[in-house]
Amino acid sequence: MSVDAVPIRRSRRRRSDSWIGVASISPAILLITVLFVVPLVLMLWMSLNNWSFLGKPTFIGLENYVRAFTTDTTFVNSIVFTLVYTVIITPILFVGGLALALFVKRPGKASGLFRTIFFTPYVVGFAAASFLWLWFVNDSVGPISAATSAFGIDLDQTSWLVEKWPGLVVVITMVTWKVIGFQMILLLSGLQGVPEELLEAAAIDGAGWFRRLFSVILPLMKPTVIMVLVFSISGSLLAFEQFFLITTGRPNNETITAVYWIYNVSFTKFELGYGAALSVVMLVLLLVVTAIQLKFLKGRSDED
Amino acid sequence: MLRINRTRLSSSVALGIAAVSVLGLSACATEESASGPVELTVWSRSDGELYLTALAEEYNKTHEDIQVKPVIIPNHDYQSKLGNAIGSGDAPDVAALDDVLAPYFASKGAFVDITDRVGELPYSDDLNEAQQSQGVVDGKTYTVPFTSDNSVMFYNKNLFAQAGLDPEKAPETWQEFADAANAIGKLGPDYTGYHFSAGCGGCTVFTFAPLVWAAGGDILASGENESNPPATFDDPIVAEAVELLNGMYLNGGLTTQSQVDDGSNYGGSFESGQLGIVFSGSFYLTQLGTTPPDFDFGVAPIPGKTAGDIASFAGGDVLGIPEGSGHVDEAWEFLTWATGDEAQTALAEQGITPVRTDLLESVYSSKGPQFAALSEAAMNGKVPYSIQELALFNDANGPLVGLMQNGVFGDDVPAAIDAAQKTADGIVANAG
Incomplete structure (x- = not known):
């Protein structure tokens, strides 16, 4: 049947289709408007005001944004620290998660057990996990101190929580323990989508283990890799509880993340307008980082 | 099968009843009918x-005629929840508030002016002075003291004796305090x-502030x-x-x-008998x-540099009637009762220091020398009056904590002081 033969019926159908389409996405549009667009517009407006918890806000234009990059050195430092943290933890989680996924992919009863073991910490909340690790490293009641002192070793565990890099190591260890199982599960689903025949063919062609991993497995699971990295990086850029509870910014607020500082400004200093401005900056940063990632990763797959 | 049906039936009946009673309640609330008691919601932090x-x-x-309904909110959420509630016109009828927060809330017009009502109280001159002045802005009173929690020195007499100190004589100067702590630290x-x-x-x-105050210094101008x-x-x-x-x-x-220590271990190992001295309330x-x-x-007062000089931090809660409360008169009834003899005596029985100086002797100090020491502290209490108290002193990322981290546990006190002062000046300048 030619297209021209039934132009009217077709367009009518299309019109009613589009009406049904709008109707079926309207709950989603409503939700997004109420939960995302309205708060976002309100936040943009707040960021242009001196807005305390109570009392009338006063319009101050872009002053909050100027302050964020001039007098408030803690904010810029917190962004740099957040990026450093993200740059360190992302490869650890990805490589570790992939290694675990490869490990538990092998069939056998034990792999189910290991999957469960590795995944279990993920169900613990960040706050609870942070408190658990604070107990681990506590130098008067924690198990590490109990174990080492049994051997007559006296570690300076207080320094783990008051110095910058030791504190960061404690946090990264905790986050790795907690999150790596989740990355493992995501990567495992990607791994399982790689056809065995291709791997066999590659092996027959003489490709070694590394060659198969980098030239067959990873390219084929690129969508999963992109998803895992976007999740992981944006999650790390939004890090808060682990530093709020474990390092509490020590020393000298050097281990404060951007979200931590936004929280502090908004709910300790009651400067909601300034907190909103910092949130807008953070939102832009997240958008830029995610866009770069998608462009970089997708661009590479286009070249393939 | 029958069981399922019955459950379903009873749950829908329950739902219906719930719906009807909710409707009924909201009708009551809007009509302000004369029948039935007025329900006063009173907010408090979980402490x-x-x-x-x-x-x-x-x-x-x-x-x-008035029934009080307490609503408890987690400590760390309290100021933001209360601020939001008052800001959005959804305020409770009465709010108990950490007295350090009173200047901020009062200066932002969060509470009803109760100057005249407080002035008419027969014991208006006997309210804990430090706490009472927290709720005063431009000569107008917005809050009344509710509970007192003053900082004092707790010391382990057994460890004092073990370290060769007189267990019946608490340290009366900075030097004696430091010497005693150092001596106990050397026990093993x-x-x-x-x-x-x-x-x-x-x-x-x-x-920390009482050490400074007792020696004649201050942390606020x-x-x-x-x-x-x-x-x-x-x-x-x-x-110094x-x-x-x-x-030390x-x-x-x-x-x-x-x-x-983020405050979760405030007693150190005092309770297990291994810590000599701790300041608490x-x-x-x-x-x-x-x-x-x-x-x-x-239990003894926190000392200054010379014997006899003492100071205490006047913590505790004050009560205010948030703007937007639909029951100001009833709320004031409750505030009167809460600061009255009956409630303050009941509080004292639970170990809480009364905010009424005229009651301290009869209902609190009489409980024993340790309580008497707290009464003495209450008479010598002081509390920072600033709308920026949280940002300046309470903030774990603020200048006071920074001063402790870098000064007390660091090696350059003057640099730590400079840094703290600079941060604090920035906070004061940004106050909105």
Whole structure:
């Protein structure tokens, strides 16, 4: 049947289709408007005001944004620290998660057990996990101190929580323990989508283990890799509880993340307008980082 | 099958009843009908849960026309929840509030002006002065004191004796305090001299500020009712107090755990008998009374540089009637009752220091010498008056905690003082 033969019926159908389409996405549009667009517009407006918890806000234009990059050195430092943290933890989680996924992919009863073991910490909340690790490293009641002192070793565990890099190591260890199982599960689903025949063919062609991993497995699971990295990086850029509870910014607020500082400004200093401005900056940063990632990763797959 | 049906039936009946009663309730609320008692919602942070619940029960038994409904909110969420509630016109009828927050809330017009009503109270001149002035802005009164929690020194008499000190004589000067802590720290690896939660701003200001005040210094340049005074970390007495604690740290008199204690371990190892001295409040005396330790302890004022000089941080809660409360008169009824003899005596029985100085002797000091020491502290209490109290002193990422971290546990006190002063000046300048 030619297209021209039934132009009217077709367009009518299309019109009613589009009406049904709008109707079926309207709950989603409503939700997004109420939960995302309205708060976002309100936040943009707040960021242009001196807005305390109570009392009338006063319009101050872009002053909050100027302050964020001039007098408030803690904010810029917190962004740099957040990026450093993200740059360190992302490869650890990805490589570790992939290694675990490869490990538990092998069939056998034990792999189910290991999957469960590795995944279990993920169900613990960040706050609870942070408190658990604070107990681990506590130098008067924690198990590490109990174990080492049994051997007559006296570690300076207080320094783990008051110095910058030791504190960061404690946090990264905790986050790795907690999150790596989740990355493992995501990567495992990607791994399982790689056809065995291709791997066999590659092996027959003489490709070694590394060659198969980098030239067959990873390219084929690129969508999963992109998803895992976007999740992981944006999650790390939004890090808060682990530093709020474990390092509490020590020393000298050097281990404060951007979200931590936004929280502090908004709910300790009651400067909601300034907190909103910092949130807008953070939102832009997240958008830029995610866009770069998608462009970089997708661009590479286009070249393939 | 029958069971399922019955469950379904009963749950839909229950739903129906619930719906009808909700409708009924909202009708009551909007019509303000004369029938039935007025329900007053009273908000408190979770620290006040026990005594507020008990007081509400007591109040409801004796008042038919007004019924109090306590609402407990987690400590750390309290100021933001209350701020939001008042800001959005969804305020409770009465709010109990940490007295350090009163200047901020009062200056922002969050509470109803109760100047005249307070003036008419027969005991208006007997209310805890430090706490009473927290709720005064431009000569107008917005809050009344509710509970007192003053900082004092708790010391382990057994450890004092063990270290060759007189267990019946508490340290009366900075030097005696430091010497005692250092001596106890030298008793062995299991013993420590002094502990404070240096990672917790609220805990630090509660214990550190009195040392400064007792020696004649201050942490704020307090003017006449100025609501946003500059901080004075550069007061020479502050530097000396930091040096004192730093010296104790270097001589083993101050626990290393103090540096990372976020307040969750405020008693150090005092209760297990391994810590010589800790500064705490009336709640701690109650706690030690509930689970008595197996050693003798004394309670004494926090000392200054010369014997006889003492000071205390006047913590505790005040009560205010938030703007937007639909029951101002009834709320004032409750405030009158809560500051009255009956409620304050009931609080004293639970170990909480009364806010009425005329009652201190009869209902509190009479409970024993340890309570008498808290009464004495209450008469010598002081509290920072600033709309920026949280940001300046309570903030775990603020200048006071920074001063402790870098000054007491660091090696350059003057640099730590400079840094704290600079941060504090920025905070005061940004106050909105």
